[in-house]
Each structure stands twice: as C-alpha cells, then as structure tokens.
Amino acid sequence: MAERYKIYDKLGAGGVGAVYRAYDNELKRWVAIKRLISANDASGDQGLAAELRREADALASLRNPNIVTIFDVASDAEGLFMVMELLEGEDLADVVARGPLHYDDFKELASQTLEALLAAHQRHILHRDIKPENIKVERLPGGRMQSKIIDFGLARAGMRARKQTEDQEGTVMGSIFYMAPEQLTRAPVDVRTDLYSLGCVFYEALSGRKAFDGETLNIVIDKHINHDIIPLNLVAPHVPPWLGAWVLRLMALNPEDRPTGAQQAIEEFRAWEKMSAAPPMMPWMPPGYGPPPGTYTQPMYPGSATTSTIPIQPGYYQPPQEEAYAQPVLEVVPDAEPILEMAAYTTPISRPSPTTGRPPVGRRTMPTGRSPSTRLHAPAPEPASSGSKAKIFAIIGTGIALVLGAGWFFFGSKKDTASGGSAATSILSTGPDKVKYELPQDRLFPPMDSDICLHLVAGVGCIGKDGKIAPPDGVILDWHDISPLGNDNLARAYNKNADYAPKRSFWPTPTSGIIGAKPSRSVLDFRPREGRPVAIALTDPAGEKSKFPFGQTPPRGESGMTLALVFQVDESRLPVRVLSLSGEDGSSVILRVDKYKKIIADFRNGGSLGSITCNGVDPTIPCTVVLTWQTATSVTEMRVKDAPGKTFRAAAKTKPPTAPLTRLQIGKVVGANQDNAPAEEQFSGYLAEVVMYSSLLKLDQIQLLESKVLRDHYIQGPPTTPPPAPAPAPAPSAPQK
Incomplete structure (x- = not known):
C-alpha cells in the first residue's frame, strides 16, 4: 500500500474496520481506504479472511450513482483493505x-x-x-x-x-x-x-x-x-x-x-x-x-x-377519495413556531388563506440555521403499562382525527360566473398558487397527454357548496380541471347556484345481466330536480385560451381538436343536448340525442355546417363518444361505442374555426328567472369524464383513448366467451301401438 497510497489521517471507524483519507500516487486523486481486517486476525481465522475477501469483491462489482464506488480490493502486510472514492458533502x-x-x-x-x-x-x-x-x-x-x-x-x-x-x-x-x-x-x-x-x-x-x-x-x-x-x-x-x-x-x-x-x-x-x-x-x-371507520374497501x-x-352503512357506499392535493412544506424560522406553507405538489393541502380562500404559496425554503427545536416534536412517551399504552393510543387517534380533519379545506370562487349569469368578480389570483389535481393512481392516463387542455373526471376536484370535497349525493358547484395545460380551470354550476348544480353520484349498475356501468364508478348526475334544469359551464380560461383547440399556441400533435366523453342519457327525457363547445368566432360543436335515441354531432362555422347522425348505438346505456376536427382537411368525425360493444363511425366536412374553442357548456339554463329551459337544450343523464385535446390524435391514439382509457374503466361489456348452446329438445316418443 505504501508504494501507491499515502495515508494522511483517520476519518473514522466502524464495526469491522477504520477508514483513512489517502492519496493515490498513480492516478493522482484523493481516495478513502478502509482497513477490513488486520494480518493478525487473518492468520487466526483464515475462513473469515476468505469470506471478507469474497464479499469485498462483490461490493466492488456494484456500479450505482447512489452507492460509494470501490476502486480496488487488495491486501498488504497489514491485512485486507478497500480503496473507495472520497466523498464530499455531509452526513x-x-x-x-x-x-x-x-x-x-x-x-x-x-x-x-x-x-x-x-x-x-x-x-x-x-x-x-x-x-x-x-x-x-x-x-x-x-x-x-x-x-x-x-x-x-x-x-x-x-x-x-x-x-x-x-x-x-x-x-x-x-x-x-x-x-x-x-x-x-x-x-x-x-x-x-x-x-x-x-x-x-x-x-x-x-x-x-x-x-x-x-x-x-x-x-x-x-x-x-x-x-x-x-x-x-x-x-x-x-x-x-x-x-x-x-x-x-x-x-x-x-x-x-x-x-x-x-x-x-x-x-x-x-x-x-x-x-x-x-x-x-x-x-x-x-x-x-x-x-375513523369509513365506508369503503x-x-x-x-x-x-x-x-x-371498512364497515359500511346499509344502502350507502363511499369509494376511496380520488382527489390529489398540494403538499404542505415545513419552513423552519429561528425562534418561531413552524409554519405550514403551500408548494406545487400533488399531495394533501394546507389550510386556505382567510382572505382569498386559497392556500398560500410555498417558498420552498430549506430548513437551515439551527438545531431542531423541541417545539417541532411531540415528547417521547415514558415507558407505560398496557393500560396506559391504550390511553396513549386513544390520544394518538384523537390527534390524527384532528390532523386529517384539517386537511379538508375551503375553496373560494374562481374566475367568471358560468354561462347565463352575470359576471362575478374573481377573488382568486391567477398566479402559481393554483391547486393541481391528478388522475387516481389506478387509472390509465390518456395518450399524448401534453396536448390535453381540458380534463374533467367525476370524483376528482368536485367541490360542494360548503367549499369542501363533495360527498356522494352532494351538489357540485365547482368541477376542477386536471389537465396541465388548463392550469386548474374549472367548470361551474349555473350562477353558482346549488339548485342548478349536478350531484356527485355512482353510476347505476344494471339490475340484470352484466352489460352496463361497472360498480362504484363516480359520475355527475345531471337529471333535473324540482323542474329545474342542471347545467355546468367552463369559466373563462383567460391566459390558457391560446392552448385550446385552434388557439395560437401550436400543439405537439397535428392541428385540430379531439373531444372525448363518457355519458348516459335519461330515456324518459329525450331529446337532450349533452354539451356544446364554441368559440368567439361563432364556430361550435354540439352533441345531442334526439327523441329516437340517435346521437347527433353538429359542427358549425358560420355558414359551414357538418352534421353527423349515429344510428344503432344506444345512448341510454353507458357509451363513449369521440369527436374530432382536423384543421388541414376540414374533416370532422364522430366515433361512438356503447356498453354491448356496438360501434359507429362517420365523417363530414366543416370549415375549421379561426378562434379557440373555449366555451364548454354541459346542459343549459336559459335565464335566472326561467327554470324550464327548452327540453332539447337540457341534459338529463350521467356524465363521467370529458377529455379535450388541442390537437388531432392519430387513429391508434384515438382507439386507445376510447377503449382502454375510457370504456374499459367505466363500462363492463358483453362476456368474452359465447353463452353455452341450448340443450337439444328431446325427440318425441313413438306412438304406442
């Protein structure tokens, strides 16, 4: 060792050896040398020496950026040693x-x-x-x-x-x-x-x-x-x-x-x-x-x-909450109590500001400058008997309930009132304090997600009239967008009035057979209540307008629009308008179902109108619809697939819009003093998800979106194996003579 490595000082000692700082005279670099076993120990236990050598060689084979690198394993007159990289930094x-x-x-x-x-x-x-x-x-x-x-x-x-x-x-x-x-x-x-x-x-x-x-x-x-x-x-x-x-x-x-x-x-x-x-x-x-005991599995x-x-109440079922939130960050201030602040993560949220109704913006400050204060930590419990331990755990349970209760927070209003209502002054900033929501971890994310400009998912970001996450059967005043391009846009109930707001519900499953919605899938219930229509509209996307279809921000994919949704209409209230999407230049896309249960998509831009009518697919059971509009060719298309597996695909031609399509409305309310909008403009049924792209997806991407991402998550189709053939009827017996 002395010929190549010069030992300077001892860095520390462990259970089976000491570490020294040394200089490699051949490669001209500083290294760390760990002495594993002395020559005396090696002579006394040859088996130990051989095993340590084998394991040192195994360690030297590790090559990972997060493991200290071992350059050499050797032995000299003093025993076995390893040569390692000398790391800077702290423990x-x-x-x-x-x-x-x-x-x-x-x-x-x-x-x-x-x-x-x-x-x-x-x-x-x-x-x-x-x-x-x-x-x-x-x-x-x-x-x-x-x-x-x-x-x-x-x-x-x-x-x-x-x-x-x-x-x-x-x-x-x-x-x-x-x-x-x-x-x-x-x-x-x-x-x-x-x-x-x-x-x-x-x-x-x-x-x-x-x-x-x-x-x-x-x-x-x-x-x-x-x-x-x-x-x-x-x-x-x-x-x-x-x-x-x-x-x-x-x-x-x-x-x-x-x-x-x-x-x-x-x-x-x-x-x-x-x-x-x-x-x-x-x-x-x-x-x-x-x-506390909840109501889900x-x-x-x-x-x-x-x-x-978790035990459930009879007749009541609550699935796991699907919302994701923003992560509180602990900022340590010298000689002060810890402060909970907000940063842009997708984990539980901190308490909102009392003035804006929104969580504060996190400063992402590294805790430095002092040792941890005892005020940051709960005191360690004294050794306790089994009885006193039960009391400790009871206190712990109460504390956790309080901590979890503080996580449910109040959301303020956002942007302008939905269509039909008078403008409302926004009390929210449009800065970086917007809360981000994400798809639940069990969901397959749509393809080409960098071009998704609007993504509304039932059960995610659904805020009730008390400003908290809406429970089942609770009204939804604000429905948050989870798309990155949307930057936390939201759809809002008409006039932010609970009388016109949809309810968070679970998709009714078929009473017989296996074709229909899967159990416990969240949907928004748009069926009218007390004679009042139910409607929700996207608030003004403001700075995100250019990112919507036909906007000025070029998408990564081909220029155009892709709009997909999963829904079911109420057969007793046909005809209905499911949704409409329009722009400032008067262009629009309207999806409706007529009294004959035909799904109709109207693409309009000025005097150019392309209408596509779907026959043979039943919208009164869960189904998916994908609407596309291509800029280069002016081709519009509708694809439909229902629970039994029936499909439809047709195209038309309509001149593409010249302004971004940003005005999304689901259902319609004519005016604040007119509870009964025309029946054909109302929507009565269930809506589970809306995904809109600022680009035209390729065919394989569309097929993935409508099948694996949407249909397979919400809809259970026909059996994959054919039913058994009926048994042959018995042959008639011969007449008696």
Whole structure:
C-alpha cells in the first residue's frame, strides 16, 4: 500500500474496520481506504479472511450513482483493505440536525437510497447497517440533493436468510436506533431488514427525531420489538398521511407486512403519492393511526390483491377519495413556531388563506440555521403499562382525527360566473398558487397527454357548496380541471347556484345481466330536480385560451381538436343536448340525442355546417363518444361505442374555426328567472369524464383513448366467451301401438 497510497489521517471507524483519507500516487486523486481486517486476525481465522475477501469483491462489482464506488480490493502486510472514492458533502445526520427535510429533498433521498438498495440487493448484497451517518448528501450545482450510501462494513453477500453478525462480546453490531427487530432478536435477516432501517431513517428525515429513542439501550430495543412508535403525522403534522403510512409500512414490525423489496417500495411511493390523503387502517400501523371507520374497501397498499374492508352503512357506499392535493412544506424560522406553507405538489393541502380562500404559496425554503427545536416534536412517551399504552393510543387517534380533519379545506370562487349569469368578480389570483389535481393512481392516463387542455373526471376536484370535497349525493358547484395545460380551470354550476348544480353520484349498475356501468364508478348526475334544469359551464380560461383547440399556441400533435366523453342519457327525457363547445368566432360543436335515441354531432362555422347522425348505438346505456376536427382537411368525425360493444363511425366536412374553442357548456339554463329551459337544450343523464385535446390524435391514439382509457374503466361489456348452446329438445316418443 505504501508504494501507491499515502495515508494522511483517520476519518473514522466502524464495526469491522477504520477508514483513512489517502492519496493515490498513480492516478493522482484523493481516495478513502478502509482497513477490513488486520494480518493478525487473518492468520487466526483464515475462513473469515476468505469470506471478507469474497464479499469485498462483490461490493466492488456494484456500479450505482447512489452507492460509494470501490476502486480496488487488495491486501498488504497489514491485512485486507478497500480503496473507495472520497466523498464530499455531509452526513445525512448533520443535515437532519438542522431541521426536517423539505419535501423535494426528501423525495430525492427516498428515490436515490431505494435505488441504491435495489442495485445492492440485485447483486445479492445486504447492507444491514443503514443509518443517517452512512448516507452522504451533497448539493449539486443545479440545486438537487444527491445521496450516496456508504460503509457496507456489515454487508453480506448472498441473499439467503441468516443471523445477524455478532462481535466477540456477543453484542449485536450496527446502530441500535435503526436496527430491525429481527436483527435484535438474532432472527434471520433479508432485504426487508434494510427497508426497515431505511424507514427509520426516513422517519427521522421527515420529523427531525428518531422513531425509536430512549435513555438506555434496553428501552430502545424494547420499543423496536414492541413497535412502540408515535405516528409520523403526530410528530410532524406537515407530513401528509399517505407519506406517513408509507414510511410506517417500511418499518412494519413483521417483515411480511413490509414491501417485498426496494422495487416494490419505489412503486408504492409513486402510487401513494397520488392516493387519497387518508389511507385506511393497515396491519403495520399503530392503533389509532387510520381514519375513523369509513365506508369503503381499498387495497392494503397500491397493487395489493388483499383489501382492507371498512364497515359500511346499509344502502350507502363511499369509494376511496380520488382527489390529489398540494403538499404542505415545513419552513423552519429561528425562534418561531413552524409554519405550514403551500408548494406545487400533488399531495394533501394546507389550510386556505382567510382572505382569498386559497392556500398560500410555498417558498420552498430549506430548513437551515439551527438545531431542531423541541417545539417541532411531540415528547417521547415514558415507558407505560398496557393500560396506559391504550390511553396513549386513544390520544394518538384523537390527534390524527384532528390532523386529517384539517386537511379538508375551503375553496373560494374562481374566475367568471358560468354561462347565463352575470359576471362575478374573481377573488382568486391567477398566479402559481393554483391547486393541481391528478388522475387516481389506478387509472390509465390518456395518450399524448401534453396536448390535453381540458380534463374533467367525476370524483376528482368536485367541490360542494360548503367549499369542501363533495360527498356522494352532494351538489357540485365547482368541477376542477386536471389537465396541465388548463392550469386548474374549472367548470361551474349555473350562477353558482346549488339548485342548478349536478350531484356527485355512482353510476347505476344494471339490475340484470352484466352489460352496463361497472360498480362504484363516480359520475355527475345531471337529471333535473324540482323542474329545474342542471347545467355546468367552463369559466373563462383567460391566459390558457391560446392552448385550446385552434388557439395560437401550436400543439405537439397535428392541428385540430379531439373531444372525448363518457355519458348516459335519461330515456324518459329525450331529446337532450349533452354539451356544446364554441368559440368567439361563432364556430361550435354540439352533441345531442334526439327523441329516437340517435346521437347527433353538429359542427358549425358560420355558414359551414357538418352534421353527423349515429344510428344503432344506444345512448341510454353507458357509451363513449369521440369527436374530432382536423384543421388541414376540414374533416370532422364522430366515433361512438356503447356498453354491448356496438360501434359507429362517420365523417363530414366543416370549415375549421379561426378562434379557440373555449366555451364548454354541459346542459343549459336559459335565464335566472326561467327554470324550464327548452327540453332539447337540457341534459338529463350521467356524465363521467370529458377529455379535450388541442390537437388531432392519430387513429391508434384515438382507439386507445376510447377503449382502454375510457370504456374499459367505466363500462363492463358483453362476456368474452359465447353463452353455452341450448340443450337439444328431446325427440318425441313413438306412438304406442
């Protein structure tokens, strides 16, 4: 070693070796050298030396940007050593000591460390000593935080379950605060052991305090083994419930309740980031963590076939909430209480401003400048008996209910009143404080999504008259757009009047047979109530007008329009107008159903009119319609498909618009003092989803949109296998003689 590497100083020591800063005289670079075993130890235990050499060689084979790189494995007169890259930056422990991580930084930490573990596990290497001191973090020039896992000193090659290594005194090595119960009880360990330790690290990174802490080693060990933990949402109220549940899943007491590996943990994080703010009670959660008994059944974790069933009231069913929200960010201010602020994430929301009715804009500030204040953290409970623990969990349940209750917030008004009403002054800014909604994680997103300028989904962004997420059978005054181009546009009930607002409902399923809507699919009910029509219209999209079909902003796809929807009309109230879409130049698209149940699409631009009539497809059962309008050829087309699988496709020619189509209206109300609009202009039925593109989709994209994205999600069609042939009638018996 002395010929090539010059040792300068000792950087630290671990359970099986010391680390030194050294200079590589051949490659002219600074390196870190870790002495694994001395020559005396090697001579005394040849088996240990051989095993360490094999595992050091396995570590050297790892090539991952989030794992410290090993340049060489060699031995000299003093024993075995590894040459590694010398990392700059800080330990994660030093960063967390200044305050909990910002959400952006935590997401980078979680994804990068899990990717590192995935790479190691794929090489059949367990780390077994994951802790903040073994994660190096560095701020890159572009602002992102880079994480690298170091010190595989306790790592073992080979994925078979085996007991934790013990030192000569019989004590378990590794940091006691992050060790899995199976390590503490000398039970077999596997990849899920590393996930548990990483979960403890994530808990501390989000809250600034250890998940399992105590004055003595025995207290800490008992808390691990008994899973005595304060839910993350109580320790750090800024952490959304889904994130707290995900971290708790990594830290589940039983390995069977944890993800099967780093890959599943990554996938669950991505899925849960789009899930509801309050997952149901799950086996790995401490008592009192989940919401009060609800009324739905959903997967125990995203992708799981096992479900958690919450008791439901007779005759009442509530599916999981599909809304996604904006992530609160904790900004630490020296000598001040923590402040909850808003940033542009798609996770639970903070409390709205009392003046604007909207959440404040997050400043995305990194917590720096001081050690975590004790005011940020709930005090650790004293060791308690089983009776007192029950009281603690009862208090925890009450606190969680309060935290979850604060997540349901009040939305203010937006932009102008819907069609027919007088203009209303907007109390919302059009700046970056708009809340973003996303499709539920179980949905296939439409193709060519960069050109989607309007996307309305029943059950997502549906705001009731109290400014909160509308419950089933609740009226919908505001229906938020989830398209990126729309920038949180919304459709609003006529005059923002609950008498004319649709209701959030569930699509009626067929009483017999299997053809119709799938169970528990959310829809908006547009059937008139008390003689009043129901109507909702898109408010003025203002700065987003140019992004709509035929606007000035060029789309990525071919110039034109694609409009798709899923609906069902009320057979007893035909004819109806389903929707109309128009522009400032007088051009329009109108979709209606006549009294003979024929679906008609009218494309108009001045004196140019193209009308397409669909025969043979039944709109009184769930169906999909796709309307297209091509700029280059002036060709308009309608495609229809109903639940039994009947299809229709026809085209016409109409001169394309010269102004963007931005005025979308579903149903119609003639005036504030006229409750009964002409029947043919009302809409009576159910509407599940509307997707509009600022471009003309290609044929294969349209087929994907109407079938996989829309129809397969909402509609259950005919059986895939033909029914059995009827049994032949028995032959008549011969007459008796």
